[in-house]
Amino acid sequence: MPLTVKDLMKMEGAYLPGSAACPGCGLSLSFRIASRVLGKNTVYVVPACCFSVVQSPMPLTSIKAPLLNIAFAAAAAAASGIKRAYETLNKDINVVVWAGDGGTADIGLQALSGAAERNENIIYVCYDNEAYMNTGIQRSGATPRGAWTRTTLKGKEEPKKNVPMIVAAHKAPYVATASVGYPFDLIRKFEKALSIKGFRYIHLLSPCPPGWGIDSSTTVEIAKLATDTYFFPLYEVENGKLRITVKPPKRRPLKDYLSVQGRFRHLSDEEIERMEKEAINWWNHLLEMEKMESIL
Amino acid sequence: MGLSEELVLPISRPSKGASGRTGVWRVFKPVIDLQKCVKCWQCWLLCPEETILADDVPKVDYDYCKGCGVCAKVCPTKAITMVEERE
Amino acid sequence: MKGTWELINANEAAAHAARLARVKVIPIYPITPQTMIVEVIEEFIVKGMMNAEYMRVESEHSAMAAAIGASSAGVRTFTATASQGLLYMHEVLHWAAGSRLPIGMAVVNRAVGPPWNIHADHQDAISQRDTGWMEFFVSSSQEALDSILIMYKVAENSKVLLPFMVCMDAFILSHTHMPVNIPDQEDVDSFLPEYRPPHWSLDPDNPVDMGNLTMPEEEYMEMRWSIERGMKNAREVFRETSDEFYRIFGRRYGMVHSYKVEDAEHIIVTSGTLASEAEVAVDNMRRNGRKVGLLKISLFRPFPQEETRTILSKARTLTVIDRSYSFGYGGPLAMEIRSVLYDLDERPKLVSYVAGLGGRDVTYKDIEKMVLHSEKEKGKRMVTYWYGLKERIRSSGFEEVI
Numbered sequence: 001m002p003l004t005v006k007d008l009m010k011m012e013g014a015y016l017p018g019s020a021a022c023p024g025c026g027l028s029l030s031f032r033i034a035s036r037v038l039g040k041n042t043v044y045v046v047p048a049c050c051f052s053v054v055q056s057p058m059p060l061t062s063i064k065a066p067l068l069n070i071a072f073a074a075a076a077a078a079a080s081g082i083k084r085a086y087e088t089l090n091k092d093i094n095v096v097v098w099a100g101d102g103g104t105a106d107i108g109l110q111a112l113s114g115a116a117e118r119n120e121n122i123i124y125v126c127y128d129n130e131a132y133m134n135t136g137i138q139r140s141g142a143t144p145r146g147a148w149t150r151t152t153l154k155g156k157e158e159p160k161k162n163v164p165m166i167v168a169a170h171k172a173p174y175v176a177t178a179s180v181g182y183p184f185d186l187i188r189k190f191e192k193a194l195s196i197k198g199f200r201y202i203h204l205l206s207p208c209p210p211g212w213g214i215d216s217s218t219t220v221e222i223a224k225l226a227t228d229t230y231f232f233p234l235y236e237v238e239n240g241k242l243r244i245t246v247k248p249p250k251r252r253p254l255k256d257y258l259s260v261q262g263r264f265r266h267l268s269d270e271e272i273e274r275m276e277k278e279a280i281n282w283w284n285h286l287l288e289m290e291k292m293e294s295i296l
Numbered sequence: 297m298g299l300s301e302e303l304v305l306p307i308s309r310p311s312k313g314a315s316g317r318t319g320v321w322r323v324f325k326p327v328i329d330l331q332k333c334v335k336c337w338q339c340w341l342l343c344p345e346e347t348i349l350a351d352d353v354p355k356v357d358y359d360y361c362k363g364c365g366v367c368a369k370v371c372p373t374k375a376i377t378m379v380e381e382r383e
Numbered sequence: 384m385k386g387t388w389e390l391i392n393a394n395e396a397a398a399h400a401a402r403l404a405r406v407k408v409i410p411i412y413p414i415t416p417q418t419m420i421v422e423v424i425e426e427f428i429v430k431g432m433m434n435a436e437y438m439r440v441e442s443e444h445s446a447m448a449a450a451i452g453a454s455s456a457g458v459r460t461f462t463a464t465a466s467q468g469l470l471y472m473h474e475v476l477h478w479a480a481g482s483r484l485p486i487g488m489a490v491v492n493r494a495v496g497p498p499w500n501i502h503a504d505h506q507d508a509i510s511q512r513d514t515g516w517m518e519f520f521v522s523s524s525q526e527a528l529d530s531i532l533i534m535y536k537v538a539e540n541s542k543v544l545l546p547f548m549v550c551m552d553a554f555i556l557s558h559t560h561m562p563v564n565i566p567d568q569e570d571v572d573s574f575l576p577e578y579r580p581p582h583w584s585l586d587p588d589n590p591v592d593m594g595n596l597t598m599p600e601e602e603y604m605e606m607r608w609s610i611e612r613g614m615k616n617a618r619e620v621f622r623e624t625s626d627e628f629y630r631i632f633g634r635r636y637g638m639v640h641s642y643k644v645e646d647a648e649h650i651i652v653t654s655g656t657l658a659s660e661a662e663v664a665v666d667n668m669r670r671n672g673r674k675v676g677l678l679k680i681s682l683f684r685p686f687p688q689e690e691t692r693t694i695l696s697k698a699r700t701l702t703v704i705d706r707s708y709s710f711g712y713g714g715p716l717a718m719e720i721r722s723v724l725y726d727l728d729e730r731p732k733l734v735s736y737v738a739g740l741g742g743r744d745v746t747y748k749d750i751e752k753m754v755l756h757s758e759k760e761k762g763k764r765m766v767t768y769w770y771g772l773k774e775r776i777r778s779s780g781f782e783e784v785i
Contacts, residue, residue, distance in 0.1 A: 005337040009350045017346045017357060018313030023321065023364035029344035043585045045452070056314030058601050061592035064310035066585040068455050069594035071474050074448030077440055081408060081452025081460075082585060084436035088407040088458055093587060111448065114441030183341055209364075217365025217378070220342050299541055299582060302616075304602055304609035305483060307583050308592040 003037065003187050011036040012064075014044075019062035021054040024216030026206030026223065027127045028054060029180050031098060034125070035065065037190040042094040043068070043082060047075035047108055049100030050134045050208075051127070073107045075099045076115035079122045087121075094123065094194065101128040101142035105161045109141075112163075116170035116199045123193050123200045126163060129208035137211045144231075146275055148263040149211075155266060159278065164203040168237045171296055173198040176236035179205040181223030182246050185234055189245075192236070205232045213262015225257040229276075230283040240294030244286055254279055313360060318345075322363030324378035326356050332375035339367035339376060386564040386632075393556040396524040396563050397463060397489040397549070398423035400531035402433045403571040404487070406461040408453035410438040410446040412468060415501045416557045417491040420463040443468035447475040447486075454484035455593065457584035459535065459577075462486070465553065466493035469507040473514065479546045480515025480610060482593055483582060485538035486546040487531060492520075492655065492706075493553040494741040502742020503552040505655060505707035508683075509715050515610045517547040517617055518683040520654040524561045527551050529634055530681075532566075532575055536624045541581040542616040550683075552656040552706075553742065566632055574631050614685040621682065638687035640679040643669065644694050647676025649754060650731075652695070652720055653704040654680045657739060661704075663747035668754065675754060680716060691723050701733045702757040704750065705767070708737050713767035732762030738770040745771070756785055 014035035021028040027050055035042070044067045046052060052069055056062045070078040075097045083095040104112060104126035112124060131149045132138040138151040141161035148155055168175040174196045178186040186204070193200040207223050209216040226232035227246055231254060234246040254276040258264035267275075289295045308314075328339075330353055340348040347361040348354050356367075368376040391399070397420045401409065411421035427433035436453075440446045446462050453460040464472065469490055479486050494504035508518055519534055521527045527549060534547040551557060583591055597603050621638055629635040642662050644650055651661045658679035668675040678694055680687070695701060705714030712718060717735030724730045734757035739745040753770055769784050777784055 005341050009337065009340065013346065015346050016310060016312045016314065017360035018315055018318045019345070020315040021344065021362075023344075023362040024366055025344050025364075029342065029366075032344065032346055033341070041587050043456075043587065053596055055308075055592060055595040058306070058308045058595055058597040060311040060314035061308040061595050062310070062312075062314045063592055064590055066587055066590045067592040067595075068452065068585060069592070070448060070451065071478050073444060074451075074475060074478075077410075077445030077448035078452035078455075080438060080440070080445075081410060081449030081454075082456045083452075084408050084438055084449070085453035085456035085458040085460075088434075088436055089456070110441060111445045114445055117441070118439065180342070215365070217369045219344065219364070219366055220370055302609055302612040303483070303541070303544065303582060304605040305583055306481060306594050306597070306606050308595050310590055310592070 002184065003191065008036050012040055014063055014065035016062045016064055019054050020056050022210055024209045024219045025054070026129060026180055026208060026219050027051060029219065030127055030186065030204050030206055033183060033187060034190050037187055038094055038096060038194065042096055045070055045075050045079040045082065045095065045097045047099050047103035048072040049103050050129065051098055051100065053134060072103055074111055075103055075108055076111040076124055080115050080118070080120040083120060083122050097122065097124040099124070099126055100134070101126055101130060102132045102140045105141035105163050112167070113170065116167050116172045116201065119172070119198045121198055123202065125202045125204060127204045127206040129206045129211055131211055133208050133211040146264055146267050146271055148266060164201065167201040168296065171240065172201055174200040174236070174238055177203045177232065177234050179223045179227055179232060179234060180220055181225070181227055182234055185245050189236060213265070214260060218260070222257070222260065225252065228252045229254045229257040230279040231257055233283055233286055235286055237295065240296040242286065242289045242292070242295045244290055317359055318362050319359045322361060322381055324363045324365060325358065325381055326361065326363070326365065326367050326376045327379050328354055328356065329375045332373045334373055336372060338370045338372060342370045343367055385570060386566045388562055389565055390560045391524055391563050392558050392560050393524040393527040393551045394419035394491065394558065395423050396528035397531060398427065399565055400528045401461045402427050403566060403568060404459060404461070404532060404535050404575055405577070406435055407458035408436045408438065408460045410440045410449035410462050412440055412443050412446045412464070414465050414468040416493060416553045417463045417465040417489065419557070420489055443471045444475060447472040447479060450486045451475060451479050451482060451484060454486050455482065455585050457580045460486050461488065463489040465491040466495050466507045469511060470495060473511065476511055476514040476516055481606070483544040484546055485535070485544055487535050487538065488546070488548045489531065490548045490550045491553050491557045492550050500741045501553060503555050503656070503706070504740050504742060508548060508550045509707040512684060515545060517545055517685065518550055519547065520550045520681055520683060521556070522656050522659045522679065524556065524563045525634070526636065527556065528563060529628065529632065530636060532571060533624055533628050533636060536575050537617055537620050539578050540620045543613045543620050544582055545610065545613045545617065550655070555656045570631055574628065617685050618687065636681065637690070638682035639690045639694065640681055641694055642677040644676035644678060646674055647698055648674040649700045649702065649758070650676045650678050650695055650698040651702045651704065651750060651754060652678045652680065652716065654683065654716060655706060657704055657706060657745060660745060660747050661750050664750035664754065667747060668751055686719055688723050691720065692727070695720065695724060695731060696727055698731045700757055701731050702736065702754050703733060704736045704738055704753060706739045708740070713765070717767060734760045734762065735767040736770045737767050743771060
């Protein structure tokens with residue numbers, strides 16, 4: 001039986017109100033929900049990212065769970081060390097990295113790849129707000145093509161780095177994309193991740209109102225649009241078998257997603273058309289991969 | 297072994313309101329019309345701040361609600377309206 | 384004496400120390416000339432002589448990060464590195480000390496590039512001076528083994544709670560076989576019980592957040608002060624621990640090691656294997672009627688200021704030999720010694736030398752030459768002499784090149 005809202009209400013989460021998150025933060029929303037599924041027996045590892053600040057300043061923290069902050073590049077390695085130590089103590093505790101896209105796609109990619117290749121028994125969550133938001137909106141490897149940031153004033157020229165597929169190429173037992181736009185899909189993926197042993201990776205789209213130039217009330221709506229326009233497809237790869245988990249009945253035009261965000265406001269129709277083609281291509285590619293016994 | 301005063305550790309303890317009463321950040325406050333509420337709890341589920349209280353009926357924790365407006369947006373019966381705060 | 388004797392090098396000795404300390408998590412990454420340490424540990428584990436999680440990570444940065452993770456979860460942790468690997472760890476070395484985690488590490492001191500050079504040089508460890516790690520320099524395989532056990536006990540003491548590195552010279556120690564007494568496990572167990580974190584760990588029953596943001600008006604500065612208190616306490620804790628080690632194992636180690644200093648007019652100050660070579664020079668020069676002695680600095684951090692001052696204040700001349708360099712100033716050890724002597728009303732003459740960089744051979748004859756040179760040197764000059772440069776440079780008339 002999949003979890004319902006009523007079930008979740010009975011579960012204890014690790015997020016306490018009164019944190020330093022901006023209003024409408026996709027990170028706090030996804031963490032709030034996921035920490036319920038992950039449960040009390042969970043330790044978090046956080047590299048430098050918005051979450052370092054969202055936790056609140058010392059001597060208090062808004063996170064009611066053991067949490068290790070660690071240097072930017074080091075989250076997956078530190079989490080691996082924690083898990084191995086628990087193994088020597090025969091303690092069955094979930095170890096979960098909660099990292100931004102900079103700490104995942106850029107500076108932390110080596111440690112992530114190492115941990116995935118070693119099939120460390122941890123869950124790595126990248127909450128992807130598609131830029132270095134904590135430092136004030138600079139481009140990362142996960143910033144999508146076309147997006148304005150303070151270091152891509154004319155829009156990013158290169159496409160977004162496809163981290164979930166990079167991790168899948170390590171033959172990690174479980175890789176998924178998820179989004180607060182589809183909360184029950186997200187919940188199910190965390191449940192699934194918990195039921196699997198080995199390296200598990202969840203790539204969460206995490207709208208950022210100040211960074212994306214969106215109204216704080218639209219976080220969930222825009223996250224849903226990202227999927228409905230094929231811009232951020234929701235899928236999972238379990239032991240090589242790919243499955244698209246959310247198939248919008250009818251694709252929405254990409255313009256619906258881009259035009260409501262300040263970061264894409266400068267885009268010409270041609271540029272939007274190019275990005276739409278890329279999105280549809282990737283979607284079709286996913287459909288093809290879905291037919292395969294294994295994508296690896 | 298007892299720990300001495302001179303051991304000052306960079307550790308923090310969990311607490312509600314660790315960044316203060318974040319309710320003061322609010323420009324608009326969500327007001328729930330319980331007549332329209334069907335108790336689907338979407339507001340509770342999708343509140344980024346854990347400030348919809350899961351009582352018999354949904355209630356807003358105004359001490360910490362930052363007024364982002366997600367609850368009003370996701371409410372299927374439009375039972376939540378955002379009302380401007382006034383001093 | 385108990386224990387068993389084996390003919391091993393310092394790399395193997397360090398691996399034995401990790402085994403005897405019952406270290407639980409060992410993140411490893413190969414680098415010459417340290418690699419043998421982690422290979423021998425793998426062998427111990429495969430042969431069932433050791434029970435530990437062996438993590439073959441993808442970089443030294445990750446090795447130290449994994450060590451931080453493991454130690455945060457509350458277990459004794461060990462790794463080993465050298466040179467570039469230690470430099471690559473630098474960021475996370477600060478993180479380990481700041482988190483007050485008593486991680487142990489063997490550092491096989493090797494030159495840093497460019498150019499690539501795998502030979503003995505202290506630049507790697509000296510460059511980590513201000514990270515909050517304790518640094519212990521050894522000059523024999525036996526000392527490598529014993530000091531790792533001693534330093535774990537010091538590091539884990541609730542008055543200290545800081546990580547440590549035991550530093551040993553590349554090849555001269557790491558690959559040179561010497562007879563080593565390997566202590567019995569039961570003796571080590573009684574000396575070094577299982578690590579139980581007295582201060583904090585990652586525990587779902589008692590959740591804490593390590594290292595979240597802090598503001599200037601909060602306690603950042605107090606935390607830095609606290610690291611210094613740990614360092615300060617480590618000196619006393621080292622004395623007690625070393626005494627306890629002596630009572631069980633019959634071998635005594637100090638923060639400094641002095642040799643024939645009682646009546647010495649001239650004292651050589653150095654560290655690592657240069658100190659073993661200097662003992663030969665001392666004996667030789669004493670045979671020729673010169674009252675020469677040696678002070679080996681074993682513990683570089685925390686620096687044994689009192690011990691150093693007490694011994695050196697009686698001498699007339701000091702020859703300080705560094706195997707690393709602080710560009711824009713001089714020999715790092717000489718800087719420390721000068722500073723230690725500053726408060727004395729009458730200070731010995733101090734002459735600073737840098738020698739043996741990148742593994743260049745320094746024999747007892749070279750050390751004797753430096754001693755004779757410092758006898759003639761006027762002193763009161765803030766210079767470090769470069770000893771043993773190529774003839775074409777020596778003959779070009781540069782100052783401070785001998």
